[in-house]
Amino acid sequence: MAEPRLDRRRLLRAAGGVGLSIPAAWLLAACEDGLAQQPVVAAPSVGPLTGSAELGQTGTVLHSQLVAPPQQFVRPLPLPPALSPVRRTATADHYAITARAGTAEILPGLETGIWGYDGTFPGPLFTSRRGKAVHVRLANELPVPVVRHLHGGHTPAASDGYPLDFVLPTAGFDGHVHPGGRVHRGSFEHVYPLPQRASLLWYHDHRMDFSGPQVWKGLVGLHVHRDEEEDALGLPSGDHELPLLVCDRSFGPSGELLYPSKDPSLRHEHGVTDAFSNGVLGDMVLVNGVHAPFHEVRQGTYRLRMAVASNARHYRFTLDPLPPEGEPFVMIGSDGGLMAAPAVVRSFLMAPAERVDVVVDFSSYAVGERVVLTNLSGAGGTVDVLEFRVTGPDDRPPWRPPERLSEVERLRPQDAVRTRRFVFSRVPTAAGPEFRIGHHTFGTHRVAAAPRHGDIEIWELTSDFAHPVHVHNVHFQVLDDDGPAAWKDVVSLSSNDAKRIITRFDSYRGRYILHCHNLEHEDMGMMANFDIT
Numbered sequence: 001m002a003e004p005r006l007d008r009r010r011l012l013r014a015a016g017g018v019g020l021s022i023p024a025a026w027l028l029a030a031c032e033d034g035l036a037q038q039p040v041v042a043a044p045s046v047g048p049l050t051g052s053a054e055l056g057q058t059g060t061v062l063h064s065q066l067v068a069p070p071q072q073f074v075r076p077l078p079l080p081p082a083l084s085p086v087r088r089t090a091t092a093d094h095y096a097i098t099a100r101a102g103t104a105e106i107l108p109g110l111e112t113g114i115w116g117y118d119g120t121f122p123g124p125l126f127t128s129r130r131g132k133a134v135h136v137r138l139a140n141e142l143p144v145p146v147v148r149h150l151h152g153g154h155t156p157a158a159s160d161g162y163p164l165d166f167v168l169p170t171a172g173f174d175g176h177v178h179p180g181g182r183v184h185r186g187s188f189e190h191v192y193p194l195p196q197r198a199s200l201l202w203y204h205d206h207r208m209d210f211s212g213p214q215v216w217k218g219l220v221g222l223h224v225h226r227d228e229e230e231d232a233l234g235l236p237s238g239d240h241e242l243p244l245l246v247c248d249r250s251f252g253p254s255g256e257l258l259y260p261s262k263d264p265s266l267r268h269e270h271g272v273t274d275a276f277s278n279g280v281l282g283d284m285v286l287v288n289g290v291h292a293p294f295h296e297v298r299q300g301t302y303r304l305r306m307a308v309a310s311n312a313r314h315y316r317f318t319l320d321p322l323p324p325e326g327e328p329f330v331m332i333g334s335d336g337g338l339m340a341a342p343a344v345v346r347s348f349l350m351a352p353a354e355r356v357d358v359v360v361d362f363s364s365y366a367v368g369e370r371v372v373l374t375n376l377s378g379a380g381g382t383v384d385v386l387e388f389r390v391t392g393p394d395d396r397p398p399w400r401p402p403e404r405l406s407e408v409e410r411l412r413p414q415d416a417v418r419t420r421r422f423v424f425s426r427v428p429t430a431a432g433p434e435f436r437i438g439h440h441t442f443g444t445h446r447v448a449a450a451p452r453h454g455d456i457e458i459w460e461l462t463s464d465f466a467h468p469v470h471v472h473n474v475h476f477q478v479l480d481d482d483g484p485a486a487w488k489d490v491v492s493l494s495s496n497d498a499k500r501i502i503t504r505f506d507s508y509r510g511r512y513i514l515h516c517h518n519l520e521h522e523d524m525g526m527m528a529n530f531d532i533t
């Protein structure tokens with residue numbers, strides 16, 4: 001059954017051709033040198049990457065201290081159980097969850113302490129349908145404040161998880177609390193009207209200055225939002241639809257999570273030790289909270305709905321071995337749901353917080369074959385992501401992509417009322433590096449933009465080195481991108497990059513943020529307010 005390992009050089013050469021966030025510089029550099037599996041990022045012009053920076057990644061690898069490398073493909077892929085509402089009405093489903101400490105078996109035979117929603121990592125799966133609201137009451141039994149953000153949601157400002165809108169611990173909190181937000185004691189009910197198209201959303205902690213460590217500890221989960229347009233496509237569903245939350249973590253000798261916080265209590269000083277200021281890279285990749293799991297599939301078509309919940313790591317995914325004929329993936333969707341048309345790809349990049357929806361056809365693989373979802377940008381424990389075991393013929397008809405998937409209005413630059421510029425940069429100061437948007441780190445009262453409701457604007461984003469940029473409350477399109485029309489909420493900037501995004505500010509009015517989704521950068525101030533007026 002053993003196929004030769006795939007030729008990564010060949011793969012990378014063929015990897016172009018889909019317009020979704022594939023920085024050309026990575027591709028070219030990777031093809032020219034002998035390290036084809038590593039996208040190459042130029043050293044940032046503002047200062048050296050410190051510590052053991054992994055080639056091609058913004059950040060530093062935090063090395064696990066396990067006695068032996070964990071065995072791969074010995075644990076089945078867990079699928080997060082869908083949470084049941086505590087109450088349903090005609091217009092809304094009401095849920096209750098609690099942020100609390102728990103344990104998880106991430107590595108075989110080891111118990112890892114985590115902080116999770118309902119004490120699980122990842123948290124429970126939320127499901128919703130367009131036209132019906134979701135209410136989530138979050139109680140906080142952790143020792144620190146939490147903030148819940150539904151990433152990709154079009155959400156009224158008071159429920160969006162603005163970083164200063166703390167839900168304080170039920171037991172009280174005497175650590176540092178940033179002023180300026182809507183503070184809730186013990187619990188808070190979020191209202192998510194979800195008037196938006198079907199997509200894979202995810203939720204995570206967004207506490208001012210401490211998102212990095214709190215997400216790392218496990219405050220993260222998936223949310224599948226559906227609608228009729230998507231239903232009509234008859235996509236692979238049920239056990240042929242797999243929500244996959246991918247992230248990287250590092251572990252101490254007995255399986256405990258490592259993270260280089262300056263103040264591990266997460267009560268006072270924020271930030272990470274200097275060596276990790278560009279980002280924390282775990283050295284083990286997890287899917288749905290388990291390192292290198294396996295999953296049994298039939299010789300049929302499967303829908304993989306992937307979200308990257310890494311603090312800083314970027315990925316390039318492919319299948320190993322490749323199918324004997326054709327390409328492994330039909331890409332059908334991105335952050336904001338279905339694309340206008342499918343795109344056939346051999347591999348695809350994902351930056352932190354991005355989502356990709358792909359259909360894989362296992363029918364050309366033999367029964368008994370093992371097919372690994374592989375990360376071409378990884379090394380060691382971050383290469384093999386998930387092993388599929390082909391167990392037999394499928395009893396369902398295969399899904400074949402139609403020419404058009406979805407109605408995606410393409411926004412036109414000539415309809416934009418203005419262009420704004422945002423420069424993302426790391427600036428060394430006597431007190432350590434500052435991560436800025438424009439000339440500033442985050443200021444509670446500083447407003448970087450105040451678009452009028454309904455206006456279309458172009459935002460030009462430029463970078464010194466890699467920054468995955470996220471805008472709350474709206475979806476945008478990336479201009480100068482020749483893939484099928486798609487809605488995004490994260491755009492991945494590579495080194496010395498410039499990208500233009502275009503959006504119509506027709507969601508809720510109020511104060512929202514844009515920020516870098518490298519969580520270590522975000523925690524060091526790479527965030528800005530914008531007001532939809």
Ligand code: C2O
Pocket residue numbers: 149151204206353470472515517
């Ligand atoms: Cu995924 Cu501001 O967040």
Ligand code: CU
Pocket residue numbers: 424466467468516517518521522526
């Ligand atoms: Cu950044």
